[in-house]
Amino acid sequence: MNGADMLCDVLLVNEIDTCFANPGTSEMHFVAALDRKPEMRCVLGLSEGVVTGAADGYARMADKPAATLLHLGPGLANGLANLHNARRARTPMLNVVGDHATYHLQHDAPLTSDIESLARPMSQWVGRVANAQDVRSKTEEAYTASLTKRGVSTLILPADAAWTGLEAPAPTRVQIPAAPLPETSEIEAAAAALRGARKGVLILAGLALREKALETAGRIAAATGAALFTQTPARMERGAGRVGATRVPYPIAQAVESLKAFDVAVCIGAPQPVGFFAYPDKPGLMLPPGCEVLEIGTPEHDLAATLEAIADELGAGEGKPFTRNPFNQNEIAAPTGALNGDSISIAVARALPENAIICEEALTSAGQLATLAPGLHPHDYLTITGGAIGIGIPLSAGAAIASPGRKVISLQADGSGMYTVQGLWTQARENLDIVTVIYSNRKYAILQGEMRNVGVNDFGVNARRMLDLDKPELDWCALAKGMGVEAGRATTIEEFTKLFDAALSRKGPFLIEAMI
Template sequence: MNGAESLITTLVNSGIDTCFTNPGTSEMHFVAALDEVEGMRAVLCLFEGVVSGAADGYARMAGKPAATLLHLGPGLGNALANIHNAKKGHIPMVNIVGDHATYHLAYDAPLTSDIAGIAATVSHWVHSSPGPEKIAGDAAEAVRQAGLDRVATLILPADVSWGDNPAGAAAAITISGPEMVPAERLQQAVAMLRSGKRTVIMIGGREVTGEQTLLLSRIGKATGARVMTETFPSHVRRGAGTGVVERLPYLAELAIDQLKDTEQLILLGADAPVSFFAYPDVPSVIAPEGCEELVLAEPDEDIQQALEALLEQLDAIHVAPDVHPLEVPALPSGALDVSSIAQALSHCLPENAIVVDEGITSGLACFPMTANARSHDWLNQTGGSIGWGLPTAVGAAVACPEREVICLEGDGSAMYTIQALWTMAREQLDITVVIFNNRKYSILELEFARTGARGGKPGPKAASSLDIGSPDMDFVAMAQGMGVTATCALTAEDFGAQLTEALADARPRLIDARIAPLQLG
């Protein structure tokens, strides 16, 4: 058994059975080993940003990490943006990065680079395997380090991959569950909730389950506390039957206003909220000055246990939650805009669908409009680096082939990782992509105004830098060129009919929704 075979066998033994790949010469023995070792599914992606984004989406829905296979430092560099998003979202990932043979590094060949240095910027753990006899143990350690919410990067030199490993595969790694929340923190939270002060409980982290939303609602009703999620929790269950929980707004000014009277902030898996960016005369910290903050549970601690304990200690076991009712609107008619798209989505959203949201400004209307839709999972863009949505939809569909995946995607962000459409077609994934095609970087127009640059009004050169029309992009042609059936919607009726048809088709589909740009001020 060579090093690569022992590596893949170790990963499979430990439950990692999916690898998103974009290999090169240094990884050829790993690629060859895929035919020698049973149990590993390899999914080819045409760009490394698709590889890492797909691994993110897979882990969110499978509840365990996928592996990635990347080619040397430049390949890892191409994957960094979506590894960054995964790290910010507390999503586990095991990156296998090929390197030159150990003896070849001394010659500084053109692709030689500081892989460990590059990986360290987005990884919790980085290690280069020194020899084929070590690689299986190193692979097991990578799985252990990734755990439930961390990024582990294992560097695989080519000679370690092809060299003989007489020890064979390592024993399977079992990942333990989250740590219990200490009793003293729970007691402090109970005291805060009984104090009569204006209190907010904010939840976030890797996943907010439907059961957790119900527990939060019950605790909020029992104590008078407001309950909300952070702006972009990685994965939240929502829709009919889930508990009513607010969401912290994206815009700092709105978030500050929402929390302005808060005296106490209890955090469950969420960081203390701050503005995404700095703006003139706008505070960076969202909570008001003097607000007492308690980190009740870190993202890697048992949030479910903490909520159940709070409910019991507050004597609120019999409090009924506020629950979202099922309210399905009619299909819209007339002009196609973000509101009519949101209404059609709410009408058509299937039970237990997965929504991947990178709609940016155009997608803002979809979240509140679907609050009472059929129950579903909503995946948010956690790290702010665009080009995440299409790949994440790939990974979610690979993890959950029996479920419908809907990707809400901005036109500008789609172009970062448009190659994901090819993987959707190759793997015949059940994904419906909605492109909000307004031919603008509307989020940047909004941010330009908010920063006050040039008085908030771009000049001709600045405006050109925010406009992605001229030429207008033809997403139908691009999708069809990569094997995905695609249509263009110009009216609300068009969109409703096309969305209904796409969701009835188990193959990947794309809808190019032509909408007007966001109107500012």
């Protein structure tokens, strides 16, 4: 046994049995150790953004961390954008970042960097292994932090700590302490505020968006008249038979309008909604001035139990009534007219299979899916949480690996899809059951909208050169086929519907380029 073997054993005994990897020279002893552990599933990503995005999607669905394997500081840096999204989603993840041998650092070799400083902004926990004897305790600490702190742990593994021989007993499973509840006084204050509200709202985040927690929120809503909202859900279990929470709209004016009536807001698991950006003469906070805001619980708390405690305080405990979403998917008429975000969302909603997983980075092309979602077959919904584009394709890959037997539908804007297009190769290699819909408008439409938001309505040559994706135009069918994914192009809604229905009827990855 060496230090790398010990690291593998600690991961496996704690049920971390999937490693998304893009290794380099300093990680070869860890790669060799992984090769000796057939129970570990190793998934190669051709860019580190694929690796970290896939690990995020996996953990959101598996409710346990995946490991990642990244090469030194530059490899970690390449994955930071999707680690930012994972940090905002509070996704448990354990990054293993290789480093030079401890005695080689003094020479300042070309790939030497300050890994800790790169990792810290996107990690809840950062630690460095000192030597082979230190591997077990540091890996257990990283694993524990990923679950108790609800987020990204980054473990730095020097090459000599990995290759040095080690005599040590086999590791045992770490006991993770139960997540705590907020203070009783906070629970009582939340209940009192909702009870006395003229018009209250519960704003939910994190694990408060799972089915049972939403049912509890539904009982609170039924007892108090409160509305249910969420801003950027990492994973929301939605659909017919469940309790729905409304997304706070992205545009500032729409968000303010949707929340303007509330005089009391109880935020469970996250702070109150804020604007993604500042704009001249527009507010940064989305709730109205004068609204009483109580922020109860953090991602480290047991949010489902927090909602139960508030419900009990209100006399809305288990067995009390709540309203479930009715099923009306069969009533959706086939879409007609132009091929655009609205018609595509209707086609997707109408055909959505039961227990599907939707990974959504459609951005400006999402259409009516959020409105239709409550009446569809029960499904999971994953979306971009930190605003760093390029998560959709790898997020869907990780979700599919975590959830075999479930259909994954990836709704992907074309511009952001190009950030991690290599994820299609991983989908093909792993034969993942994913239907990817590319909204091919051949422009950064979201940025064109942001230009208009700051008062610029006429785009000149330079602006268009930075915001249009043409000259040459992207050919997503060719890109997909070049990475082993079968693909088809739709120019009408009828063509799209035919391709989408066919993709749902088969297994394995398929991409539809929708020319909107």
